[in-house]
Amino acid sequence: MSRTARPRHYLMCRPTHFTVDYSINPWMEPAKPTDAARAVAQWERLHALFRELGHTVELIEPLPGLPDMVFAANGATVVDGTALVARFRHRERADEAPAYREWFRARGYRTVVRAEFTNEGEGDYLPVGGRILAGTGFRTDRRAHAEAQRVLGRPVVTLELVDPRYYHLDTALAVLGDDEIMYYPAAFSPESRGTLAALYPDAVLASDEDAAVFGLNAVSDGLRVVLPEAAVGLAAQLRARGFEPVGIDVTELLKAGGSVKCCTLELRGAPA
Numbered sequence: 001m002s003r004t005a006r007p008r009h010y011l012m013c014r015p016t017h018f019t020v021d022y023s024i025n026p027w028m029e030p031a032k033p034t035d036a037a038r039a040v041a042q043w044e045r046l047h048a049l050f051r052e053l054g055h056t057v058e059l060i061e062p063l064p065g066l067p068d069m070v071f072a073a074n075g076a077t078v079v080d081g082t083a084l085v086a087r088f089r090h091r092e093r094a095d096e097a098p099a100y101r102e103w104f105r106a107r108g109y110r111t112v113v114r115a116e117f118t119n120e121g122e123g124d125y126l127p128v129g130g131r132i133l134a135g136t137g138f139r140t141d142r143r144a145h146a147e148a149q150r151v152l153g154r155p156v157v158t159l160e161l162v163d164p165r166y167y168h169l170d171t172a173l174a175v176l177g178d179d180e181i182m183y184y185p186a187a188f189s190p191e192s193r194g195t196l197a198a199l200y201p202d203a204v205l206a207s208d209e210d211a212a213v214f215g216l217n218a219v220s221d222g223l224r225v226v227l228p229e230a231a232v233g234l235a236a237q238l239r240a241r242g243f244e245p246v247g248i249d250v251t252e253l254l255k256a257g258g259s260v261k262c263c264t265l266e267l268r269g270a271p272a
């Protein structure tokens with residue numbers, strides 16, 4: 001199958017203040033040392049890679065006291081130029097929402113929506129084809145899904161996450177193309193597994209090993225798939241299907257429970 005890359009527009013946040021000094025997911029161990037310089041170096045490489053691949057990357061200013069702000073994908077969901085800004089589940093991240101809201105306003109987005117229900121942006125909302133796959137179970141409130149459907153104007157498919165290690169949808173499922181995904185079935189309830197199998201019978205399925213290194217926290221432009229380099233099984237499966245996997249080391253950020261996709265918010269459409 002021949003595939004083509006489409007240039008993307010991303011928002012990222014440099015991990016200037018990155019550390020793990022609280023724990024809101026099973027990956028975060030405040031007693032384990034983090035290396036801020038290493039986190040910045042790994043992030044810089046990811047940022048440079050997106051630009052080398054021909055994508056546009058904008059930056060939001062990192063704020064002191066918000067060590068998880070590097071995970072820009074959680075800040076909002078942007079579809080057709082409308083920004084639905086996150087409302088974070090945990091107090092530790094709550095102040096990121098106004099920073100993202102402000103960024104969108106300053107960039108000229110006229111439809112910047114303050115969410116009524118808890119939602120963690122693209123951590124749990126993944127637009128694919130004409131629909132939005134939406135996670136719930138740990139972070140995003142199930143009631144937020146109807147709000148996302150109304151604000152973003154696309155049908156939402158609810159998927160229930162059941163394994164706390166895969167607390168956001170984008171830790172267990174990645175969008176590869178217009179109608180192609182890869183996912184880790186064990187992260188989902190039996191009902192949601194049925195939904196995914198019915199919608200995407202040809203999906204790439206991840207092994208326990210590839211899921212555990214956050215191989216599904218990947219960013220695809222339709223051809224090149226940037227993913228953690230340790231996810232070698234997924235990379236082989238992607239290659240066999242005509243994608244070009246590009247492995248990268250972001251292990252320092254994994255200490256906070258995030259990886260490639262978590263650092264990358266896609267800006268879809270011109271500001272509306």
Ligand SMILES: CN(C)C(=N)NCCC[C@H](N)C(=O)O
Nearest residue numbers: 071073123168170256258262
């Ligand atoms: C995929 N995305 C966006 C994420 N999974 N984000 C990582 C968030 C990590 C943070 N310590 C937290 O627990 O919120």
